[in-house]
Amino acid sequence: MTPADAFLILDFLAGNRLIPHSVFTTLLASLPSVSPHTSPRLRAGLALRALDAVLSVSESEMDAPTLMHKARAVLADPDFAPFFPQHLAAPGSADDAPAAAVAHLKRLLDVEWASLPPSALEIAAERIVGSGALHSWANADHAQRSKLRLLVGESTAREILDKLRRPDASINYPATLPQVDNAPKTNGASHCAQQNDEDKSGLVKQNAKADRPQQDSSRHQQNLAQGASNSQLKESSVTMASIRGMGPDITGFMEEAAPRVAGQFAPDNIKNHQVTGSKHSLMERNPSASTYEWDGSDSEGKRPAAKRRLPIFERTAKPSPAAAHKTRKKWSEKQEKTLLEGVQKYGKGNWKDIKMAYPDVFEDRSTVDLKDKFRNLERHLCA
DNA sequence: ATAGGGTTACGT
DNA sequence: ACGTAACCCTAT
Numbered sequence: 001m002t003p004a005d006a007f008l009i010l011d012f013l014a015g016n017r018l019i020p021h022s023v024f025t026t027l028l029a030s031l032p033s034v035s036p037h038t039s040p041r042l043r044a045g046l047a048l049r050a051l052d053a054v055l056s057v058s059e060s061e062m063d064a065p066t067l068m069h070k071a072r073a074v075l076a077d078p079d080f081a082p083f084f085p086q087h088l089a090a091p092g093s094a095d096d097a098p099a100a101a102v103a104h105l106k107r108l109l110d111v112e113w114a115s116l117p118p119s120a121l122e123i124a125a126e127r128i129v130g131s132g133a134l135h136s137w138a139n140a141d142h143a144q145r146s147k148l149r150l151l152v153g154e155s156t157a158r159e160i161l162d163k164l165r166r167p168d169a170s171i172n173y174p175a176t177l178p179q180v181d182n183a184p185k186t187n188g189a190s191h192c193a194q195q196n197d198e199d200k201s202g203l204v205k206q207n208a209k210a211d212r213p214q215q216d217s218s219r220h221q222q223n224l225a226q227g228a229s230n231s232q233l234k235e236s237s238v239t240m241a242s243i244r245g246m247g248p249d250i251t252g253f254m255e256e257a258a259p260r261v262a263g264q265f266a267p268d269n270i271k272n273h274q275v276t277g278s279k280h281s282l283m284e285r286n287p288s289a290s291t292y293e294w295d296g297s298d299s300e301g302k303r304p305a306a307k308r309r310l311p312i313f314e315r316t317a318k319p320s321p322a323a324a325h326k327t328r329k330k331w332s333e334k335q336e337k338t339l340l341e342g343v344q345k346y347g348k349g350n351w352k353d354i355k356m357a358y359p360d361v362f363e364d365r366s367t368v369d370l371k372d373k374f375r376n377l378e379r380h381l382c383a
Numbered sequence: 384a385t386a387g388g389g390t391t392a393c394g395t
Numbered sequence: 396a397c398g399t400a401a402c403c404c405t406a407t
Contacts, residue, residue, distance in 0.1 A: 325391095325402080325403090326401090326402070326403095328391090328392060328393075328400085328401060328402070329401080330393095330400080330401080331400080331401080349384095349385070349386085350385095351384080351385070352384065352385090366402095367384075367385080368384095368385080368386095368402080368403085369401080369402075371385070371386075371387095372400085372401065372402070372403095373400085373401080375386090375387085376399085376400060376401080379399090379400095384407100385406105385407085386405100386406090386407085387404105387405095387406095387407105388403105388404085388405090388406105389402100389403075389404075389405100390401100390402080390403065390404090391399105391400100391401085391402075391403090392399100392400090392401080392402090393398100393399090393400085393401095394397105394398095394399090394400100395396100395397085395398085395399105
């Protein structure tokens, strides 16, 4: 196995929280060593993993102050410190309440894990069997398709080729489609809004916008990792065995993906703050009320009362007063965890995908609810 | 469909 | 009274 292949695997495994530390360290020892400067994402994954290892000790075995002490040691470790976002690296002055500090740190860690971008391997997989599959296959020549077929397996290959042949597919995926990229909409270190008032000027706003073009976000980033627990894509998952066997073949699909994992811990982007003062109606919620009213003026007022009859469908058209406001419901811990998992899997911003992936958990939550909730979770990081 | 500003209910 | 989580509204 080449060092490049080893990197792909480590990058993938390190960033996946579901891989147990014991498994990971075993693999780490058996793979060729990887240059520490290869990827910020890999380093960040290792850092989060180290902190996870400390914090995952059950609190019955270790008291909170000791736990916090160990966590601080990891956060200060020169090997890891540069790869922790600032808000993680500087835990609050909560020495008076270590238990709360531990809980807080764990929540921050959850959000950080959820925000870790997909690995190069996952991005490549996305191109081969995911949302970029039709495009990749459409542009592949015969030799390339043979390689792709080996990678995805016969049945998946047939599925993709079937879709490719369908006329509606060719409309959606013309050969000239300029596939941009699958990078997630967020990165690990840019949760916090820039608070400086000066940064709210129009000029800065424009620059910030130009620096951060909106892109299609990646989908199903971690289906590889979670194939065992995710029934949706079991059939199209690429096994580690096949990756080992195919090393040189898949690296060709990495070339475009590689740059996307770089720079995730670059200095914070300036938040694209809305300065538009165009909001109106500060006092009133949009009244969905149905008030049928005659003003009595003008010619209409002179019409005989018998003719001022409302349409017969009036009653059915009237919105039910009960639907006016959803009853406020606190998010359960399970829902929070599931949301974080969903963001990790599908990427921040793909609220519809996340909702559909866990229909039972989010039954009474809208996609907007998911978005709002994750925003709240992120805000904890910036406090 | 999503992002982000605005509003409100609820716990303290 | 105040801060915030949950929810609403609207531009894009």
